[in-house]
Amino acid sequence: MSRENSNNSKVEMSFRIVNSLGLHLRPARMLANLTNKFESDIFIKKNSEEVNGKSIMGIITLAAAEGALLKVTAIGPDAREAIEAIGKLIENKFGEDE
Amino acid sequence: MKGISISEFYEKMKDELQLTLVAGKDGFNRRIRWPEINRPGLALAGYVDYFAWRRVQILGKVEITYLWSLEPDVSRARIAQILSRKVPCMIVARRYCALKQLLEEADRLKVPLFRTPLVTVDLIDRITVFLDNEFAPSISLKGNLVEVFGEGVFLEGKSGVGKSETALGLLARGHRLITDDVVRIKLRERKYLIGSGSELTRHHMEIRGLGIINVQKLFGAVCFREESQIDLAITLERWDPRKEYERLGIEEDTIRILDKPVPHLTIPVRTGRDLVLMVETAALNHRLKSMGFNPARALDEQLIRSMRAR
Numbered sequence: 001m002s003r004e005n006s007n008n009s010k011v012e013m014s015f016r017i018v019n020s021l022g023l024h025l026r027p028a029r030m031l032a033n034l035t036n037k038f039e040s041d042i043f044i045k046k047n048s049e050e051v052n053g054k055s056i057m058g059i060i061t062l063a064a065a066e067g068a069l070l071k072v073t074a075i076g077p078d079a080r081e082a083i084e085a086i087g088k089l090i091e092n093k094f095g096e097d098e
Numbered sequence: 099m100k101g102i103s104i105s106e107f108y109e110k111m112k113d114e115l116q117l118t119l120v121a122g123k124d125g126f127n128r129r130i131r132w133p134e135i136n137r138p139g140l141a142l143a144g145y146v147d148y149f150a151w152r153r154v155q156i157l158g159k160v161e162i163t164y165l166w167s168l169e170p171d172v173s174r175a176r177i178a179q180i181l182s183r184k185v186p187c188m189i190v191a192r193r194y195c196a197l198k199q200l201l202e203e204a205d206r207l208k209v210p211l212f213r214t215p216l217v218t219v220d221l222i223d224r225i226t227v228f229l230d231n232e233f234a235p236s237i238s239l240k241g242n243l244v245e246v247f248g249e250g251v252f253l254e255g256k257s258g259v260g261k262s263e264t265a266l267g268l269l270a271r272g273h274r275l276i277t278d279d280v281v282r283i284k285l286r287e288r289k290y291l292i293g294s295g296s297e298l299t300r301h302h303m304e305i306r307g308l309g310i311i312n313v314q315k316l317f318g319a320v321c322f323r324e325e326s327q328i329d330l331a332i333t334l335e336r337w338d339p340r341k342e343y344e345r346l347g348i349e350e351d352t353i354r355i356l357d358k359p360v361p362h363l364t365i366p367v368r369t370g371r372d373l374v375l376m377v378e379t380a381a382l383n384h385r386l387k388s389m390g391f392n393p394a395r396a397l398d399e400q401l402i403r404s405m406r407a408r
Contacts, residue, residue, distance in 0.1 A: 025394060
């Protein structure tokens with residue numbers, strides 16, 4: 001991937017929470033640890049509420065239960081990679097539910 | 099060499115136990131190799147199988163009056179029988195008069211014999227506490243030990259990361275220093291980790307740029323304690339952006355000191371982080387957790403409940 005293309009791109013994608021306990025503390029920590037690895041700014045929106053995707057306290061205020069739909073936005077040089085990684089973590093149920 | 103010699107024992111305990119040497123002064127190089135005491139009643143009565151000769155032998159009312167009741171040649175033979183094993187020393191409690199045979203045999207077989215005015219139970223208690231402490235597993239670790247809100251906090255980390263400066267800041271806020279730089283740790287009663295400092299340097303700290311300071315002179319007696327239990331270990335380290343630091347505190351990390359688990363935190367150091375405040379908060383939070391309240395767990399439960407309710 002060339003630098004020019006990836007610089008400050010904006011990528012948006014929606015994900016549904018599939019683990020039965022929802023986005024509680026442990027998944028929130030996994031998500032924040034993941035998002036902090038990326039240079040891009042990351043935002044997560046549920047309904048009308050949008051929070052900083054790098055903040056644990058932000059993520060848990062969403063109280064995203066199983067079935068909730070989250071719109072994740074990444075803006076920055078590694079936005080695409082960030083979105084892909086976040087999607088994988090959510091789909092894999094944060095390693096919960098077996 | 100393992101154990102403690104009778105001369106060391108006498109030096110350290112003669113005041114507390116009010117010991118007087120009455121016989122066997124040539125046996126001061128004998129060693130106590132076992133942190134327990136024995137009352138040799140059965141052995142004096144003639145049953146010497148399993149006689150615990152390695153232990154400090156205590157003669158109380160029962161033993162002394164029993165010896166008095168025997169024929170002189172019988173008591174001499176029984177005494178010789180037990181003293182010819184490598185008993186470290188004997189102590190007669192309650193200011194009892196040791197009989198002549200006992201004094202003579204102790205001299206002949208070079209077994210130190212002491213007398214004390216203490217009652218037997220009191221004597222046994224004090225010796226046991228002393229021996230337990232002397233024989234306790236111990237280790238010296240680099241770092242410092244501070245008492246913060248009553249919690250003993252062992253601060254460790256690489257040289258130059260700010261351990262001493264943090265301890266100094268805590269002192270200035272009214273907390274107490276036990277030792278800076280090297281902590282001697284003992285495991286008391288197989289349960290408690292107790293840390294202390296070296297007698298020579300324990301009032302001193304070395305602060306880069308200031309040199310050696312005497313904290314007791316600077317801050318007064320209130321800032322100082324001789325020893326403290328270790329309740330919490332904190333590692334200070336330079337912030338590593340690639341490392342994931344604890345963000346919740348749901349699970350408890352521990353390190354092992356003398357094979358005992360100690361709750362442990364790693365606090366990354368970075369400009370703008372007030373380490374004194376961080377350590378104070380860590381100590382308070384640990385206190386709260388040991389009272390059974392884990393703030394992260396409580397929040398997690400509340401969060402899960404509120405998600406279910408929707």
